[in-house]
Amino acid sequence: MDNEVGSVDRVYRRVKEMAASYEFKPDERLNESALSAQLETSRTPLREALNRLVAEGFLKFHRGRGFFCRSLNxxxxxxxxxxxxxxxxxxxxxxxxxxxxxxxxxxxxxxxxxxxxxxxxxxxxxxxxxxxxxxxxxxxxxxxxxxxxxxxxxxxxxxxxxxxxxxxxxxxxxxxxxxxxxxxxxxxxxxxxxxxxxxxxxxxxxxxxxxxxxxxxxxxxxxxxxx
Missing domain, CATH: 1.20.120.530 (GntR ligand-binding domain-like)
Structure with missing residues (x-):
């Protein structure tokens, strides 16, 4: 359980940095498979981290379409x-x-x-x-x-x-x-x-x-x- 929590926290911090610095382009759809491979993590901790970042306003989620970078306006x-x-x-x-x-x-x-x-x-x-x-x-x-x-x-x-x-x-x-x-x-x-x-x-x-x-x-x- 501790390893799982630590993995989520690690992924959360890294994706938050990427979102804050717009390493994802504004309104770009996130490729979860590619991001999972890049961060060397499974889809479960990645999905939990992404949901946290949606709640905090760093990302957006569209049902049936996935996660997107926030807009820049x-x-x-x-x-x-x-x-x-x-x-x-x-x-x-x-x-x-x-x-x-x-x-x-x-x-x-x-x-x-x-x-x-x-x-x-x-x-x-x-x-x-x-x-x-x-x-x-x-x-x-x-x-x-x-x-x-x-x-x-x-x-x-x-x-x-x-x-x-x-x-x-x-x-x-x-x-x-x-x-x-x-x-x-x-x-x-x-x-x-x-x-x-x-x-x-x-x-x-x-x-x-x-x-x-x-x-x-x-x-x-x-x-x-x-x-």
Whole structure:
């Protein structure tokens, strides 16, 4: 039983990575036989992993037709960004009320240590990793595991578009575009216990990128289907 559970978890993690990075093309039908061979697993753990990913929004299932990669369209990504803003706004509001001073200090040190990575031309993969780590760290200060779980799900589903977004921002925006200043303002509000200010700052920080969603989805398509 343990081996079976471990196999499902392994397959789940790998297929989730593939779906998050659009290794399957948008709306592409998954070939279960080929995927089973590629992942060196039987159809049973693969099917269980695929069903979990359907429930989490990474894949779609059409009765009689099988499993498909999720779509990539501006409205869906817009919805996810709005959901992220709502989740994080509530999380930092609670963090300002619940976080211990030493926890805030630890996150402040992480922000300072990673500051050199926020620079024009930085690897978008590394920028997204560092950025997600900081935002999840903030959410954890709320002491609400469900908010963290929701945020992790949304992060996974917008991961590819965020890579495009940060690459574009770095290449086009110059020195002022890649900065930790918004993070610093949010964390300072949490440190002061100013729940309303913290919530407002993080919502503004996330919603600034909404204007670029349509363009970033176009860029994502151009990279996915590049010859």
């Amino acid at each position: 501006p409205q869906e990504i817009m919805n996810l960004y709005e959901a992220r803003a709502a989740i994080e706004a509530e999380a930092v509001r609670l963090a300002a009320l619940r976080a211990e001073p030493e926890e805030v200090e630890d996150l402040s040190r992480f922000l300072e240590d990673t500051k050199p990575q926020y620079r024009p031309g930085a690897s978008p993969v590394e920028l997204v990793r560092v950025d997600e780590t900081f935002h999840l760290g903030l959410a954890k200060l709320a002491k609400n595991a469900e908010l963290v779980r929701l945020l992790e799900n949304v992060n996974g589903r917008i991961h590819y578009v965020r890579l495009i977004d940060l690459r574009s921002l770095s290449e086009r925006g110059g020195a002022e575009a890649i900065t930790i200043e918004p993070h610093t303002c949010i964390l300072e509000a949490v440190q002061r216990g100013d729940a309303d200010r913290a919530s407002r700052e993080i919502r503004n920080h996330i919603e600034r990128r909404l204007e670029e969603v349509t363009q970033n989805v176009r860029l994502a398509f151009s990279q996915l289907y590049a010859p």
